Amino acid sequence: MDRLRRRLERTRISSRGLVVALPYLWLIAFFVAPFLIVLKISFSHTALAIPPYRPLLVWTSRSVLEIRLDLGNYLAMFSHRLYGDAFLNSLKVAFLSTIFSLAIGYPMAYGIARAGARARNFLLLLVVLPFWTSQLLRIYAWVGLFKANGLINQALLSLGVIHEPLTLLFTPFAMYVGIVYSYLPYVILPLYANLEKLDWQLVEAAQDLGCRPWQAFYKVTLPLSRNGILAASMLVFIPATGEFVIPTLLGGPNALMMGRILWDEFFGNRDWPVASAIAIVMLLVLVPCMMAYLGIQSRESDQ
């Protein structure tokens, strides 16, 4: 009996271990391993070959294993202004997009959270409805709206508001509209989840203690929805930094973004090492953001 039980206990522990191991295996196979490959390529030297880089490890004739790290890929980023500018521009676009998305998404999430139960479900459905169409198609739809002879210009012309078409496409404005439009659901949903849990009696209590509605919002609702704001910001900021499709289609050739440089290096120049180095640097910038966010979140849940 004793032996049986011990054996059972052992299998239970190992089955629990298996459950824990699965996500780790997944992460190792699909995140850590590709990351290491990219890291390796970022230190390689470009070559006209297949694959288009030289190996890091080389057996020389005297049976010595040589490791050749090419730091030039990283140095290139500092020596050419193009990279630095693109990088700063990416951060700027991501930052402003985050601000705009929050400014539009917060009132929407607030409205949905305060709506009646039936209206709420309908509104949430409307928020996720765009996901049923490919993002690429939706961005192309914006191209159709913004074109010189697009819907917006035609409408304004026929109304007599303007007399010649406005340049909308390939402007920063079009790009921001595209980014904010695409990421709005990612702002609304976490904010809604957060605001929906908010105890509205707290807002009433604040009003009871002398707050006007906007003061109650500023002193109670806003601080208590901080986690939702952080989550929403990260969900916009991180992907927007590396955004490629929207700046290309709506921002035009002047929209210098890291994602585009990466694409150009990889597919245009076939310079995989530099492209990899760019990817690594972007990761190095965004990982601390993620860490800070997770840190704040776990501290909150501890309380």
Next chain:
Amino acid sequence: MVAATGRREAGEPWNDPNARPYVELRRVTKKFGDFTAVDDVSLKIYEREIFCLLGASGCGKTTLLRMLGGFETPTEGRILIDGEDVTDVPPYDRPVNMMFQSYALFPHMNVEQNVAFGLKQDRVPKAEIRERVATMLDMVQLGEYAKRKVGQLSGGQRQRVALARALVKRPKLLLLDEPLGALDKKLREHTQFELIGLQDKLGVTFLVVTHDQEEAMTLASRIGVMDRGTIVQAGTPAEIYEFPNSKFVADFIGSVNLFEGRLVEDEPERVRIASAELGGTILVGHGISSAPEATLWAALRPEKIAMSRGAPPQTENVARGIVQDVAYLGDLSIYVVRLPTGKLVRVTRPNTARHAEPVERDSEVYLSWDAASPVVVTR
């Protein structure tokens, strides 16, 4: 059961036609769509009173409270506080504070910040805020907990923070929504008396909403019993208990035996009711005003019925029955006696002697009561 406390020394302003009401509801009605939550309620509350609105959930008591707080606007009627019409005044401009049922403490602030919140909002000078908050926290015995986060407090401590936060603003009227509902029984009893002491010390008028009749009895200077949006009866705890004006009130406060019957003798000082349920007549030692042939009920409290094995000397207000059930509650025992008519009568007897001879199930007993005990209700 009825606590006699010093707060009634001021007399009974509600019996004085010249007394100025502190809070006055004039024919207030509140409708939510088709549903009438509060139906034409008029009520006067006097300074330093603890007025309890007592009723089952959904009777409109919370809506009434929320209208006083300014969170709901009456569909009809006016609300006056200290002579001033506040019907359309928003909550942040009312001289009223509320203690919410869930306490609604701000989770992102510590105890001190919670209590100081309302004073900061009113731009009270910093030094004064510090002093008033400290005094208030001492008064509710939370001085040591000033820096604690709200999440680290027990239920009783949260309740006291909520109370301190509402009282520190020195409101003219404090609204309390089920103030003790979330506390366990022992703590609740203790806190009831603390609350009365605090109210007495600060001289604030309290309006308490509760569904717990014991809580209402202990706290209240007067109780308003609510049912389906109206105040059915308002009076001191003793009045409500001893002279309920309806079957509903008699049954809602404490337990009661109701005997349906008809008036057979109607004199100014006494009436006689023939009750088929009792299988006899009931002599009531007070006059009533009722139509002669109307159905009415004699309400008799269980503790006012004497139970004996031998026949009592009196010939009226007596019934014979069989003990069907006995429940021993420690301080008292509850007996359910079945009369020959099938009517079940509830009788309570205090267990004054430890080894008293018990009345056992299935034994035959006589029930008797004084003519002063029954109350006649007509609805």
